Amino acid sequence: xxxxxPPIFGARFAQMGPEFAIPTKADPLPNPRLLDCHDALLVQLxxxxxxxxxxxxxxxxxxxxxxxxxxxxVAALYAGHQFGHFVPQLGDGRALLLGNTQSDTGYWEWxxxxxxxxxxxxxxxxxxxxxxxxxxxxxxxAMQGLGIPTTQALxxxxxxxxxxxxxxxxxxxxxxxxxxxxxxGNFEVFYYRGQYHLLRELADYVLTHDYPECxxxxxxxxxxxxxxxxxxxxxxxxxxxxxxMHGVMNTDNMSILGLTLDYGPFMFMETYQPDFICNHSDDxxxxxxxxxxxxxxxxxxxxxxxxxxxxxxxGDTAVAVAKDxxxxxxxHYHSHYLHLMRAKLGLQQERDEDTLLIxxxxxxxxxxxxxxxxxxxxxxxxxxxxxxxxxxMEWWARYQQRLQQENxxxxxxxxxxxxxxxxxxxxxxxxxxxxxxxxKGDDSGVQQLRKLLAQPxxxxxxxxxxxxxxxxxxxxxxxxxxx
Numbered sequence: 001x002x003x004x005x006p007p008i009f010g011a012r013f014a015q016m017g018p019e020f021a022i023p024t025k026a027d028p029l030p031n032p033r034l035l036d037c038h039d040a041l042l043v044q045l046x047x048x049x050x051x052x053x054x055x056x057x058x059x060x061x062x063x064x065x066x067x068x069x070x071x072x073x074v075a076a077l078y079a080g081h082q083f084g085h086f087v088p089q090l091g092d093g094r095a096l097l098l099g100n101t102q103s104d105t106g107y108w109e110w111x112x113x114x115x116x117x118x119x120x121x122x123x124x125x126x127x128x129x130x131x132x133x134x135x136x137x138x139x140x141x142a143m144q145g146l147g148i149p150t151t152q153a154l155x156x157x158x159x160x161x162x163x164x165x166x167x168x169x170x171x172x173x174x175x176x177x178x179x180x181x182x183x184x185g186n187f188e189v190f191y192y193r194g195q196y197h198l199l200r201e202l203a204d205y206v207l208t209h210d211y212p213e214c215x216x217x218x219x220x221x222x223x224x225x226x227x228x229x230x231x232x233x234x235x236x237x238x239x240x241x242x243x244x245m246h247g248v249m250n251t252d253n254m255s256i257l258g259l260t261l262d263y264g265p266f267m268f269m270e271t272y273q274p275d276f277i278c279n280h281s282d283d284x285x286x287x288x289x290x291x292x293x294x295x296x297x298x299x300x301x302x303x304x305x306x307x308x309x310x311x312x313x314x315g316d317t318a319v320a321v322a323k324d325x326x327x328x329x330x331x332h333y334h335s336h337y338l339h340l341m342r343a344k345l346g347l348q349q350e351r352d353e354d355t356l357l358i359x360x361x362x363x364x365x366x367x368x369x370x371x372x373x374x375x376x377x378x379x380x381x382x383x384x385x386x387x388x389x390x391x392x393m394e395w396w397a398r399y400q401q402r403l404q405q406e407n408x409x410x411x412x413x414x415x416x417x418x419x420x421x422x423x424x425x426x427x428x429x430x431x432x433x434x435x436x437x438x439x440k441g442d443d444s445g446v447q448q449l450r451k452l453l454a455q456p457x458x459x460x461x462x463x464x465x466x467x468x469x470x471x472x473x474x475x476x477x478x479x480x481x482x483x
Contacts, residue, residue: 007103011074011099013109020076020186022074026115027117029115029159032063033157034058037055037154041177044105045101045154059157061175062155063157064115068099071099072098073099075092077089081188083282086192091120092118093120106179110175111175114126114171115173128171128173129169130169130172130438131439133156133158133172134431134434134446135263135266137450138434138450140263142453144454146238146422148260149238149257152178153174153175153176154176154177155174155175156446158172158438159172170439180206184302184306185250186256187203188251188306191305203221203307221311225304225311226328229325229328232258232296233300233330234332234336237333241337242422243425244269246266247267247287248282248287249295251302269372271371272371273366275288305322308322334355341361344376344417344421346413351402361399364395367392368389373425376421377422380417419457423467424456424460424463428470429470449466
């Protein structure tokens with residue numbers, strides 16, 4: 001075991017104290033099987049991915065069966081607005097923060113998802129099932145490949161341990177990495193408890209470690225909130241540009257760093273429906289695709305509410321400051337979204353009519369019942385109008401006229417479009433095939449998809465089947481909060 005040399009861990013967040021996170025032991029998964037690991041990330045962490053002892057060590061850590069030097073596992077406390085309603089105490093019900101490392105690639109916190117009961121599990125078992133774990137593992141790599149801020153997944157293990165959901169399933173655990181797992185809900189819990197001293201201590205921690213540039217501002221807490229609002233707006237603009245649907249945009253699932261956090265019933269849009277609801281537990285459609293931007297603002301408003309005691313000593317002034325900061329949300333969102341969509345359409349100039357051109361393009365996709373990902377990808381190589389409806393053909397004519405007016409290099413434009421319009425996204429049916437294989441002991445599907453999704457913009461030989469809409473058998477697949 002000498003060649004392993006596991007990282008030396010710190011316990012930075014655990015050292016904040018029991019008011020913020022409670023020391024908790026993992027309940028190890030029996031007979032864990034390492035399905036896959038992110039070999040490139042392992043190397044970045046200073047570990048050899050081709051060493052059997054390293055992989056054994058990683059499997060044991062991921063299963064909650066082994067601690068490295070310096071790890072101090074804790075479950076964090078937070079609250080949150082769930083489907084619009086405030087829940088005063090939530091917390092890590094099946095997640096466990098192991099500790100943190102520092103490497104050439106930066107600071108990383110290591111967290112298990114599915115490691116057993118914690119003080120915040122309520123009536124849950126603290127476990128994660130294999131299907132949901134595979135989905136989270138794969139989508140973490142998919143989002144990273146797309147260049148969208150996300151927590152990362154280092155490894156995944158499976159076990160024969162039975163877990164009871166709608167039916168009996170088997171358990172699994174994912175080892176996630178992130179510069180921080182702090183959520184909007186971490187702030188909310190102390191605000192609603194009136195524990196403003198702890199609220200300030202948490203904010204100071206975030207400023208020191210995650211937003212040090214804000215410390216030099218005249219009003220550091222205001223600067224912090226402004227940065228979180230901006231990152232959140234830009235993140236959701238990225239989601240919308242690739243057709244990603246989170247499914248459960250509760251404030252306890254919103255990252256203080258503007259990362260995509262906690263993948264449950266997510267989907268990538270296939271046939272374009274602007275009001276599509278990917279989570280069949282979302283009866284009211286609160287988190288429908290076209291509502292994600294406004295929900296992002298709602299969540300930022302919840303965070304701003306929680307930070308009011310820090311923004312100004314006078315309540316009315318604090319509210320006015322919060323409103324001013326929140327007013328910037330739509331500007332950040334629209335400017336970033338337009339920037340992304342211009343690139344997807346191959347537009348290199350900014351014009352006032354771009355908003356209407358892009359909106360009309362989405363109307364075309366809706367009317368034509370086009371596949372969101374493939375329609376964008378194919379746009380770069382189409383020389384004649386692919387549409388039959390009159391309104392769609394009118395849009396095509398306006399689009400061609402705009403391209404001619406820009407007088408851009410056609411080959412260069414096509415290359416740039418292909419560099420921002422993915423050929424591969426994690427379609428629900430693709431994940432399901434890998435899940436079905438893994439449940440039979442075949443991990444090759446998970447490993448193949450992880451590698452494919454790491455390079456979603458490059459056409460890969462033999463992978464043509466993955467650049468297709470859902471086959472007939474998969475068109476009825478649905479997802480819920482248990483996914």
